Amino acid sequence: MVRGVIYSVIDENIGPQPIYWHPDALDEDFINDKVIKIMTICFIGVEEKGKTSSVEGKSIIPFPMEQFISFAYYFYIENPEKRGGVVPATVSILVERNYLSLLYEKAWMFTHRIVPIVKAIRKGQPFQGLIDGLYNFLVSELDAQQTSPPLDQKEKMLIYELASLKPIIISTRLDLLTSYIPYLPSNIVQKILPLLTEGELTIREISKRTALSMTATIDAIEFLREKGLVAIKTET
Numbered sequence: 001m002v003r004g005v006i007y008s009v010i011d012e013n014i015g016p017q018p019i020y021w022h023p024d025a026l027d028e029d030f031i032n033d034k035v036i037k038i039m040t041i042c043f044i045g046v047e048e049k050g051k052t053s054s055v056e057g058k059s060i061i062p063f064p065m066e067q068f069i070s071f072a073y074y075f076y077i078e079n080p081e082k083r084g085g086v087v088p089a090t091v092s093i094l095v096e097r098n099y100l101s102l103l104y105e106k107a108w109m110f111t112h113r114i115v116p117i118v119k120a121i122r123k124g125q126p127f128q129g130l131i132d133g134l135y136n137f138l139v140s141e142l143d144a145q146q147t148s149p150p151l152d153q154k155e156k157m158l159i160y161e162l163a164s165l166k167p168i169i170i171s172t173r174l175d176l177l178t179s180y181i182p183y184l185p186s187n188i189v190q191k192i193l194p195l196l197t198e199g200e201l202t203i204r205e206i207s208k209r210t211a212l213s214m215t216a217t218i219d220a221i222e223f224l225r226e227k228g229l230v231a232i233k234t235e236t
Contacts, residue, residue, distance in 0.1 A: 003094035010088040042074040067097040
């Protein structure tokens, strides 16, 4: 599903250049050709005046002939020795084309993972391990999305019935809750997350303590489950 991750910069004399990519089995000619196109599209419209390290963004670029899409995050790195005082750079993720809808759905997640990498690169930290780590995370995360699809309505109703009779245990990944807050709906942040940080609770208990309906609570928990923040299991 994920073909690779590429870190690239625009050299003022040579032009767009791939600096590092993972996996290293990717064809170098293929990488060079795609990096030129990706970086040209990302930076084409950015005025010379006003380029600073605070300018950054993302772009989804299709490559229909090759049957893949690129999610490219572009940014500038301060370097007083270079013309303009900055170096344009991108971190690009190559995803197979048939996963286009999932790519749009997970764009927030890609951005969330890349921003800390950009900050580390700007500080001069080694980028090899950062790019390798991003690739490994994406492979693991997106594979999990394929093998563990969201619950359909029938399964949700089953959980609803079980929640009325038996405890449904909510296991939280507390280390991720805080960092995901900007991407979660406000009602989940305000009403449910404070309870989850207390430890394992049942859906029924969460519903009672938040004054949310059981259906609304189940939908909220399912949303968190899709993001990998909670796991649902019945007591044995």
